[in-house]
Amino acid sequence: MATAASSSRCPSHSFLRLLAAAAVLAAFGFARAAAGSSGDETVLLNVQSLLPGRSCAAPQENKPNGATSARMQVVHQHGPCSPLADAHGKPPSHAEILAADQNRVESIQRRVAATAGKLKKRAAPVQPGPKKNPAGIHPGHSSFSSAPLLPVSSGRALGTGNYVVTLGLGTPASKYTVVFDTGSDTTWVQCRPCVVKCYKQKDPLFDPAKSSTYANVSCSDSACDDLDESGCTGGHCLYAVQYGDGSYTVGFFARDTLTIAHDAIKGFQFGCGEKNDGLFGKTAGLLGLGRGKTSLTVQAQYRYGGAFAYCFPALSTDTTGYLDFGPGASPANARVTPMLTDNGPTFYFVGLTGIRVGGKQLSIPETVFSTGGTIVDSGTVITRLPETAYSALSSAFTAGMAARGFKKVQGYSILETCYDFTGISEATVPTVSLVFKGGACLDVDESGILYAISQAQVCLAFASIGDDESTGILGNTQQKTYGVVYDLGKKTVGFAPGAC
């Protein structure tokens, strides 16, 4: 929704831009009512727009966004524009989506905790040990089947809450629709001959034998050491990724030409998955966009400067979002905050410092946010906040809704601040803004404040992380319509309103 293009919540905006915003909002038939700093700022939202859209407009061409970037289209895996739509059958239920989201959040928490432990250990000098074969990988082909990997917690492939892009791999390039994930590093696709197991995917499997540029990475190659989990068989480097929710992929670490938009990245290192299962839906694999050495972000840093940006479209609209690489990826109106890089290699940490509801800053001690820090994640659906911050947000939002005659109804799964909008086509709700270190600010778009289970149960799309020590996560619902810009060179993360 372009209506948030120039919002009035974030303090960095000039009065002129406010006037422009008013004009834009009026033109779109939306209104944000400003009432000074009284905590009364509201947004009028179209209730129907919170419910899933049913049709997709003709997808746009993959046009480069200026000379210095490569652009791919982003769509929700289960949305009307998904190339996987007809392969999916019934989309997952809200209960399944939110349960899978909770799994992801818990797995991120475990990885953050494990990294924090490792970083502490590293502070003391340690003797480098011999290269180990990590759990799950042993030499020999039979290792794939005997690997003590975590069991898949659910037999049903959900692949929920994630956005997908279509990339090219091999020579000649074949197209693969994959999940993209800023919360992990190694890219992989399911590979022929699928020695042990491949889940069902929509695209044909990647076949190394059909690509003239495919090569296995050898065990002595330094690239093999960049993997979190690696092994060796017959001189070939093995990789393994376990996602903590029971999903996993194991196979050969390889190099081939990756095509994104119209750019060819030669010698791109990725996993050729021979044993894969978990919550990947009908995608062909995953594109890793974390900060670690094996990620596309880092591998293509020579070309794109470690910069990329994406935009998730509002669910109900028939527009698609984008994933852009290169310095030209950053929209001019992005408001940036420092990327905090001392928490380990993969995640994008930022400094969330405050929350505004109805234009009024909530009184939450800054240490509540800084203790566990906050990750910006493309794959988490619902934003997780420290308990104290969530309580303050929920109370202020509840009060704002009560002032407009809305009483809370029963919660749903992890969502507990819900309202019944039956028979209402438009609802006036308090605005919600997130404030970051350095003054960056994100006025959550109309499409990202509430999550609709049904018209009778529309819930504040935030949840508590359970305490004030765990790491908070900025989820993709709250990122909707924003250009979210990551720049490893400048060490910034930015938010540009109205990007798609």
Ligand SMILES: *[C@@H]1O[C@H](CO)[C@@H](O)[C@H](O)[C@H]1NC(C)=O
């Ligand atoms: C890669 O390694 C696998 C397993 O050893 C082998 O079957 C395949 O032929 C190798 N591919 C190439 C191109 O070397």
